[in-house]
Amino acid sequence: MIKKIALVGNPNVGKSTIFNLLTGLNQKVGNYPGVTVDKKYGSFKLNEQTVEVVDLPGTYSLHPKTEDEQVVRSYLTGDSTPDVVVVIADAINLSRNLLLFTQVYDLKVPVILVLNRIDLSEKDNDHIPAAKLSSLLGGIPVVPLNARDGNIDSLKESISSFQESDTWQPFYQTDNGVDYLKETEARHQKIDKLLKFLKKDRQKPDSFTNKLDKVLLHRVWGYSIFLTILFIIFQFIYVFANVPMDLIDNFFADSSSFLAELLPEGPFSSLVTEGIIPGIGGVVIFIPQIAFLFFFLTVLEETGYMTRVVFLMDRIMRPFGLHGKSVVPLISGVACAIPAIMSSRSIDQPKERLITILVTPLMSCSARLPVYILLISLTVPDKLIAGFINMQGLVLFGMYILGIIAALVFAMVFKAILLTKSKSFLIMEMPRYQLPKMSNTLFNVFEKSKAFVWGAGRIILAISIILWVLGSYGPQSFSSSHESEELLPQTSLETSFIGILGKQIEPAIEPLGYDWKIGISLITSFAAREVFVGTMATIYSIDESDTDKSLMARMNQEINPNTGEKTYGLATGISLMIFYAFAMQCMSTLAITKRETKSWKWPLVQFGYMTVLAYVSSFIAYQLLA
Amino acid sequence: MNRLSSISLNQICMIESVDESDVKDRLYEMGIYPEQSIQVIRKAPFGDPLVVKIGNQEIILRHNEAELIIIKENKAH
Numbered sequence: 001m002i003k004k005i006a007l008v009g010n011p012n013v014g015k016s017t018i019f020n021l022l023t024g025l026n027q028k029v030g031n032y033p034g035v036t037v038d039k040k041y042g043s044f045k046l047n048e049q050t051v052e053v054v055d056l057p058g059t060y061s062l063h064p065k066t067e068d069e070q071v072v073r074s075y076l077t078g079d080s081t082p083d084v085v086v087v088i089a090d091a092i093n094l095s096r097n098l099l100l101f102t103q104v105y106d107l108k109v110p111v112i113l114v115l116n117r118i119d120l121s122e123k124d125n126d127h128i129p130a131a132k133l134s135s136l137l138g139g140i141p142v143v144p145l146n147a148r149d150g151n152i153d154s155l156k157e158s159i160s161s162f163q164e165s166d167t168w169q170p171f172y173q174t175d176n177g178v179d180y181l182k183e184t185e186a187r188h189q190k191i192d193k194l195l196k197f198l199k200k201d202r203q204k205p206d207s208f209t210n211k212l213d214k215v216l217l218h219r220v221w222g223y224s225i226f227l228t229i230l231f232i233i234f235q236f237i238y239v240f241a242n243v244p245m246d247l248i249d250n251f252f253a254d255s256s257s258f259l260a261e262l263l264p265e266g267p268f269s270s271l272v273t274e275g276i277i278p279g280i281g282g283v284v285i286f287i288p289q290i291a292f293l294f295f296f297l298t299v300l301e302e303t304g305y306m307t308r309v310v311f312l313m314d315r316i317m318r319p320f321g322l323h324g325k326s327v328v329p330l331i332s333g334v335a336c337a338i339p340a341i342m343s344s345r346s347i348d349q350p351k352e353r354l355i356t357i358l359v360t361p362l363m364s365c366s367a368r369l370p371v372y373i374l375l376i377s378l379t380v381p382d383k384l385i386a387g388f389i390n391m392q393g394l395v396l397f398g399m400y401i402l403g404i405i406a407a408l409v410f411a412m413v414f415k416a417i418l419l420t421k422s423k424s425f426l427i428m429e430m431p432r433y434q435l436p437k438m439s440n441t442l443f444n445v446f447e448k449s450k451a452f453v454w455g456a457g458r459i460i461l462a463i464s465i466i467l468w469v470l471g472s473y474g475p476q477s478f479s480s481s482h483e484s485e486e487l488l489p490q491t492s493l494e495t496s497f498i499g500i501l502g503k504q505i506e507p508a509i510e511p512l513g514y515d516w517k518i519g520i521s522l523i524t525s526f527a528a529r530e531v532f533v534g535t536m537a538t539i540y541s542i543d544e545s546d547t548d549k550s551l552m553a554r555m556n557q558e559i560n561p562n563t564g565e566k567t568y569g570l571a572t573g574i575s576l577m578i579f580y581a582f583a584m585q586c587m588s589t590l591a592i593t594k595r596e597t598k599s600w601k602w603p604l605v606q607f608g609y610m611t612v613l614a615y616v617s618s619f620i621a622y623q624l625l626a
Numbered sequence: 627m628n629r630l631s632s633i634s635l636n637q638i639c640m641i642e643s644v645d646e647s648d649v650k651d652r653l654y655e656m657g658i659y660p661e662q663s664i665q666v667i668r669k670a671p672f673g674d675p676l677v678v679k680i681g682n683q684e685i686i687l688r689h690n691e692a693e694l695i696i697i698k699e700n701k702a703h
Contacts, residue, residue: 181659185659213668217668307686312671423648425648425649426691428686430686
């Protein structure tokens with residue numbers, strides 16, 4: 001009886017499609033001890049029996065060079081080996097795919113060989129008789145299928161009727177001490193000999209892919225089309241993510257005020273309505289952007305276009321210590337650093353992946369936009385330069401450019417600082433174009449959103465509650481002057497711990513052109529940058545109903561007592577915008593960096609270098625302009 | 627000695643050997659090993675990376691990787 005199976009295969013053979021078809025939504029993500037590779041597993045019912053499935057990472061071999069390969073190898077040779085290993089091979093590239101198969105087979109584990117994309121190989125005029133192949137491979141079950149049409153009954157049948165063969169013979173006799181390269185060559189040759197019986201009248205390239213590549217990889221058209229696709233995607237994200245984001249925002253605001261009326265006044269009500277609910281809201285609000293971005297990224301990935309982007313961009317990214325595969329995370333960072341960092345998974349060199357994760361938050365994400373807009377309209381004159389360039393628009397554009405430059409410069413810095421043994425390389429398959437499969441795309445969107453909520457959500461919620469405590473209580477809450485024993489929340493932000501801290505740091509931020517009010521906002525916007533606007537409104541006690549207009553008017557009247565000039569002049573405005581461009585004021589990003597690097601070290605490094613960068617650059621900017 | 631990195635586009639060649647390097651294992655696993663015919667079918671706009679065709683598959687390699695692959699003197703035709 002089969003109780004546990006494992007899926008093994010080369011990257012991009014449709015392994016996750018088969019995993020999704022088997023398990024449906026019954027899947028979980030866990031950890032393998034000691035490595036950063038996620039463990040994907042799930043279960044399904046087969047003849048009333050529950051069968052566990054482990055989806056092992058896609059690899060080209062079992063020879064442990066990468067973490068992925070180590071994971072697959074140690075899983076297949078470990079203590080709790082699966083009852084059957086299902087090796088998924090790409091039928092249109094059978095000979096190379098069989099290398100991994102023969103390695104698995106020679107571990108003497110029970111195997112089933114799946115020939116996926118059999119429809120495409122038929123189209124190539126490349127008939128693979130499964131029965132013949134099975135007999136050549138020592139009688140193991142060979143299951144041809146096309147996972148994209150959604151029917152994998154033949155695989156299920158093969159699992160339920162699986163009988164371990166008693167005539168196992170090694171495909172390749174491994175003598176200890178034999179060179180791995182010699183072994184690989186010998187395996188390839190043996191596989192080629194074995195596949196001799198297949199008709200060889202193909203060799204005609206996929207003309208559709210070829211024609212499309214002539215345009216999409218063209219030196220002019222290739223880059224123009226790439227930019228156009230990006231432009232369209234960001235338009236979609238901004239237009240479509242805004243609607244659910246507003247709904248979520250309103251929903252949590254309404255829930256807060258509803259509960260505030262329902263619950264008896266006191267610290268508990270305040271904790272729930274000002275700490276917990278906004279904290280959860282702060283997590284959920286990111287889901288639309290994450291979902292939309294991953295929807296588009298998965299579609300591009302599924303069609304095969306993403307590999308073309310890597311091909312086009314690799315040479316351009318390399319001088320910066322980045323990889324062709326770093327382009328997607330960096331560009332996604334303009335929408336939101338969280339999904340961007342999650343998408344860095346596809347970079348298989350650890351150093352380049354780490355550099356990408358560390359610098360992605362320097363790209364100006366959408367949360368910085370409200371801060372930029374408020375400060376630009378407040379401090380940058382609405383004038384035309386050279387008769388047609390609006391200065392405010394130019395500064396906003398400049399902020400985005402600044403983020404890109406900073407990301408590339410710091411990538412170079414980390415390239416020089418971080419030491420690794422492994423050299424960078426790029427060896428990857430160029431897939432054929434195909435239509436995206438909607439169910440795969442939606443699965444991925446669901447999985448990424450869930451990973452964010454579970455992986456980062458808890459940390460975000462915890463920090464929100466801490467910030468609420470610090471913002472609601474001050475030293476006076478603990479003084480004995482109260483009649484009751486209970487701690488009373490402070491009524492004003494100014495006298496809270498955060499308010500006091502904001503005043504305490506005033507000497508440190510004065511050289512940047514900030515006063516204690518801005519100091520308070522800097523502390524509260526550690527949770528998320530856009531909180532700046534809200535905190536400013538609270539400090540200036542602006543009615544929530546018409547925040548923008550009156551807040552701007554109040555901030556505009558503010559006079560710096562030391563200089564006698566406006567507090568929010570051009571120098572302070574630019575300095576503050578630079579601070580928001582560079583500082584790591586997003587606990588969600590830190591939480592996701594922790595999740596992706598599996599260590600607190602890297603979010604701390606990220607926080608440290610970005611804070612220093614923000615401080616130093618704002619200092620220089622203010623001192624030059626003031 | 628001819629290397630794949632200096633072979634002109636679409637010329638079919640035979641691999642003589644592959645230089646020692648960290649990526650030699652991976653190249654072998656992908657089917658790039660001696661006595662196989664290989665062809666550079668495309669170059670990226672800045673001349674790097676390349677797409678090579680080996681057997682039925684197309685593989686992206688950087689110039690650095692292509693430089694490791696030594697090609698037999700032209701007797702392919």
